[in-house]
């Protein structure tokens with residue numbers, strides 16, 4: 001869902017220049033993507049207006065190029081439009097789930113308990129849905145499968161009684177998640193039952209389980225449940241199967257209720273804590289860009305490595321030297337490329353590019369034996385120079401040739417990047 005946002009970021013990254021026309025195009029693309037994802041229209045306008053205004057007026061932060069600057073703005077404004085996360089502390093607690101029938105409560109009950117179990121806590125579930133005949137079996141199976149504590153009574157019709165007994169029976173557990181019955185609509189009988197279960201269980205948290213596929217309707221549902229019983233956080237389910245997931249996200253934001261978790265599939269492990277920043281980065285296909293940018297920034301400071309020169313075709317053995325220094329900190333060149341966004345991963349399986357610590361040291365020693373002229377213009381290094389350099393550095397001519405081979409392979413790679421034969425034309429390292 002919202003996959004077209006990735007294309008927006010790609011478009012920015014591949015653009016040769018950033019101008020008003022590009023900004024307007026980007027704003028239109030963002031609008032289209034958000035509307036397709038069923039985000040509330042007023043919010044779409046707010047987000048796109050803010051992007052446009054900032055992109056056209058804000059000064060580019062020093063250290064960023066104009067493309068990075070625009071991507072940063074898009075990222076920040078979309079993040080602002082997404083609901084907040086809910087940090088649930090890892091301590092003894094009772095969590096009651098509410099929501100309409102079919103929204104994913106029973107599945108989510110097991111998923112939440114499993115989440116805490118994976119953090120090393122004792123977690124259990126209570127089958128508080130007596131409305132749906134199969135609910136007991138469903139939760140029991142899930143609990144068994146995930147190794148969770150379980151309490152339920154198959155024949156009992158009084159949900160309040162089950163919850164009361166369950167809390168007593170499971171009092172040694174750290175986290176207890178209470179599943180409840182839903183209806184097709186929020187009706188009086190359901191509200192009554194939710195209130196009574198809340199009274200006897202005194203939950204630390206009440207989570208509303210919302211099906212993402214209902215899109216913007218999520219906001220009405222959340223409002224109604226919040227009014228009826230009070231909601232601490234939202235769990236959005238079925239995020240995997242819908243193009244309308246933006247609706248539930250924006251609903252949470254509009255109502256001001258944080259999002260605790262997101263369900264992304266039927267299996268118990270298809271579940272994640274909602275982390276807005278990480279979520280939006282992924283939405284935009286930005287990979288580990290933040291980490292990479294920080295790293296590059298640090299290295300540029302330390303080594304005075306010019307990141308632009310790094311990717312330029314005109315590139316001497318002196319740059320190789322700097323690269324080796326940088327690699328010491330960033331890891332091998334193939335890893336650096338893997339960290340680039342847009343799913344761009346360069347298969348660097350060329351043996352010439354393989355770099356070990358040992359080889360790195362040897363290359364540096366060899367370069368230390370070269371003249372300034374040779375470093376700046378490696379073409380002049382013929383076989384007699386190779387012999388001289390090998391002797392001077394205590395290596396073999398074979399070693400010197402290996403370095404030159406590495407240099408040529410790297411130089412070609414840089415040329416291809418510069419010419420745009422690889423899909424990150426004109427990009428600085430880090431974008």
Ligand SMILES: Nc1nc2c(ncn2[C@@H]2O[C@H](COP(=O)(O)OP(=O)(O)O)[C@@H](O)[C@H]2O)c(=O)[nH]1
Pocket residue numbers: 099100101102103104105106107108182237238239240241262263264265266270
């Ligand atoms: N694809 C997908 N299906 C889900 C997710 N959560 C629940 N479901 C499915 O939705 C259906 C209803 O879920 P259930 O937990 O029984 O909902 P309840 O009636 O609210 O208890 C079941 O078929 C679940 O497997 C999810 O995150 N993704």
Ligand SMILES: [Mg+2]
Pocket residue numbers: 105106107129132135179180
């Ligand atoms: Mg259920």
